[in-house]
Amino acid sequence: MSLSALDLNLLRVLDTVLTERSVARAARRLHVTPSAISNALARLRTALGDPLFARNGRGIVPTPRAAELAPALARALRDLDHAVHGEPFDPATTTRQFSLAIADAGQMVRLPGIATLLAAEMPHASLRVVGIDTLLAGGGLASGEVDVAIAVGERSSGMHLEPLYRERTVLVARHDHPLVGDRVSARGLAAVRHVEVHVAPGKGYRGLTAAYARLGIPRDIALVVPSFSAAAAVVSETDWVATLPASLVARLGPRLGIRSVQSPVAPLTLTLNLWWHERTQTNPAMIAFRDLIRRASTPSRGRGNSRRLDRRHAGGEPDRQTMPGQDFRASHR
Numbered sequence: 001m002s003l004s005a006l007d008l009n010l011l012r013v014l015d016t017v018l019t020e021r022s023v024a025r026a027a028r029r030l031h032v033t034p035s036a037i038s039n040a041l042a043r044l045r046t047a048l049g050d051p052l053f054a055r056n057g058r059g060i061v062p063t064p065r066a067a068e069l070a071p072a073l074a075r076a077l078r079d080l081d082h083a084v085h086g087e088p089f090d091p092a093t094t095t096r097q098f099s100l101a102i103a104d105a106g107q108m109v110r111l112p113g114i115a116t117l118l119a120a121e122m123p124h125a126s127l128r129v130v131g132i133d134t135l136l137a138g139g140g141l142a143s144g145e146v147d148v149a150i151a152v153g154e155r156s157s158g159m160h161l162e163p164l165y166r167e168r169t170v171l172v173a174r175h176d177h178p179l180v181g182d183r184v185s186a187r188g189l190a191a192v193r194h195v196e197v198h199v200a201p202g203k204g205y206r207g208l209t210a211a212y213a214r215l216g217i218p219r220d221i222a223l224v225v226p227s228f229s230a231a232a233a234v235v236s237e238t239d240w241v242a243t244l245p246a247s248l249v250a251r252l253g254p255r256l257g258i259r260s261v262q263s264p265v266a267p268l269t270l271t272l273n274l275w276w277h278e279r280t281q282t283n284p285a286m287i288a289f290r291d292l293i294r295r296a297s298t299p300s301r302g303r304g305n306s307r308r309l310d311r312r313h314a315g316g317e318p319d320r321q322t323m324p325g326q327d328f329r330a331s332h333r
Helices: 008-020 023-030 034-048 064-085 104-109 111-121 132-137 186-191 208-214 228-236 246-256 284-296
Strands: 053-056 059-062 097-102 126-130 148-151 159-174 193-197 220-225 241-245 258-261 269-277
Touching: 008 023, 008 034, 008 064, 023 034, 059 064, 097 111, 097 132, 097 284, 104 111, 104 228, 104 241, 104 246, 111 126, 111 284, 132 148, 148 284, 159 228, 159 246, 159 284, 193 228, 220 228, 228 241, 228 246, 228 258, 241 246, 246 258, 269 284
Parallel strands: 097 126, 097 148, 193 220, 193 241
Antiparallel strands: 053 059, 148 269, 159 241, 159 258, 159 269
16 A cells, blocks of 8 residues: 555554554553554554464564564654654764854954864864855855854844854054054054955945044055955055954964054944854754854953953843844954
């Protein structure tokens, strides 16, 4: 007979009777009456064209046909149960590949801590990291290509956010800059050219241009690059300046010979959020991965002026408001 015409609950009954070798014990295990088990077996005998069991003293023994069905039936029901309820997640044995979108500044400053914790707690797992531009080009978190992102952005439906840490910006110049010392005036700032970072096309620091405009300081953009590290490298070998994350400057400044400069333009302070899509909200592996990122974001030495947000002082429980997978409107680390 066709499988589509068979009540799959009958197969659960058959599997239980095959395991227990007793109608009464099968009834107790399934929380039904013995007569319900007998009726189910009668329907199965008709459907399969086989008596399935024969009496042997006070017990029952399977027919050759039933014994042949037993291992395949147990395996199929086990696979179905796993498909419905999901495999249990074990960090110590998982071989899953996780994926994270984070801008290059975060890759330099945050990623080592995340990788270290992943290696310790999920030693057989792997991690794929992409930039914000790759995330947006691929359709955002809604596409399913990336599990989580660390970024700023706008709230919208289908996404979850949780404030992770704050990042402050600093103006930087090379150590031996001929015009810019440890402090620069509005006139001096207007006389130099700037390197601007767009981690995705058209997506630079929101508010920076407006901050210069409020003070009447023209901002002459000499170069637009797609990464903060590229901007730092260029500044180290030119007379141009750039506005960069303070944590990245603390990490790269001594190596590249760049330094922070006090200026009339107030630094920006941005909240970096942990973002994930609704589809992964209850997945055990994704819950564990998000928790790992939270713990890896705890402040430690060498992380400049960025700091972890204490959720008790950031609006109580993690913000479950939403954002679209592609709506990252400001800079991202």
